[in-house]
Amino acid sequence: MFVGDSMTVGSAGDYTWRYRMWQHLNASYGGPYRIVGPRRELYDPAADAAGSLDYGDPDFPERARAHLAGWGEGWLHMAPLIAEAVRKGKADTLLVSLGLIDLGFYTNAEQTADNVRGFLAEARAANPRVRAVLMPVLHNVRALAEPHFAAEVERFNELLGKIVADLAEPASPLLLASPPEGWDTQRDTYDGTHPSAAGEHRIAAAFADAMYQAWDVGGPYGR
Template sequence: MSLAHPAHTPDMINIMIVGDSISHGSSGDWTWRYRFWKHLREHGSNIDLVGPKDTLDNIRTAEVGDDDATYADPEFDPDHDAQWGRPYLTEKDEIEAKVREHEPDYLLVLLGINDLFWYGVEPPQFEANLREFVACARRANPGLTIVLGTVLPCRKAVDDPDFGARVDACNNRLRAVAEDLDTPSSPLAVAETAAEFIATEHTWDGTHPNPNGELRIAAAFADALADRFGIGARYPRPYPDVPPVALDAKASID
């Protein structure tokens, strides 16, 4: 049986990870998707990661979004819906079609930093976009469960107090939206992905997670699924100290 395509059974949980470059990953990464999948499988959860992509971004080229299959360990289910540069601003218009096509039971969503960094979205518009994203996803599946990750603190949020304040404000709005829109038929929970993530220690370039950052993102989503929905188990602490990705994996191709 292929790891990437487990046999579907009545107790199978289909999970679609929706994200930007932080979830997409790039050449040589394990990705937090890998660590999340490994953890849930180790704790007996019968899951299938679904989505339109199964690749990394080839960061060794100038083009954004070109496929790269050089995972540090390819032995996992790599399907996902993550893309470098993606914001809520655009994904809100695309998520309904993707949910209809890939039929997830759960959406795990980690978006937002591009809205703030590249598109200049302010907290009120961030909230409006998030509410529209949830509504569109639910139109495709009224019984969908959604877990929203908080926006991670990138290096810019550390160096620029105004930007950091916008990140904090958007995370507060995200939590408020989750509380407001949570229903018994379509639960909406929060994964506190930012809680244990330190940009200066857990990224390789100030934004994108290194292996130790991947662990913390995976743990936040695993904890949310375990605590709220009884799926799998909380991620064990203390975290191991994982070696970094080999530098040549990120080297430009001449």
């Protein structure tokens, strides 16, 4: 299950990094798998709401479009939703990219970290053996322009690493993904935050390589 904010849900016309991961798993994973989640839509800028199905590849199959991601949603919003989503989808692996919207509008680093713990507790309540890969918050154009915000991002990322170290269990492993290699807001985003095609590949690669290295799922991401 893909869990995320606007960088994960994508906007009308995007391919999304979820699509890139689907392509990667099809090419590299030897076993059966399912992508699960309660939502299918992209964000529709014209309506300022979710509802678009205009993916960059119209042949991206509906079953693979599943996710739990939303424009303007963060750990604060997903923590109350994750248990039901895991339970209904029978999810056993979560790929999570959240936090930028929390820090930008709702909570400081410590409060956001508390919501991460709540999210993980709820996910484990639904499936005690669920495993998760957590992506650190990536610096965006605001972090580059505002030192205070950049420091808050760095503080949260430190706390996220501590959460992974403290809460990882053999039956329910947690991974902290490495930030996408060579992330560059000029090349890897189209507006300073949301991923371009290059950024989509880099985010998918960070998740894919973490799963392969730790759990032998799939293979190294195709460069």
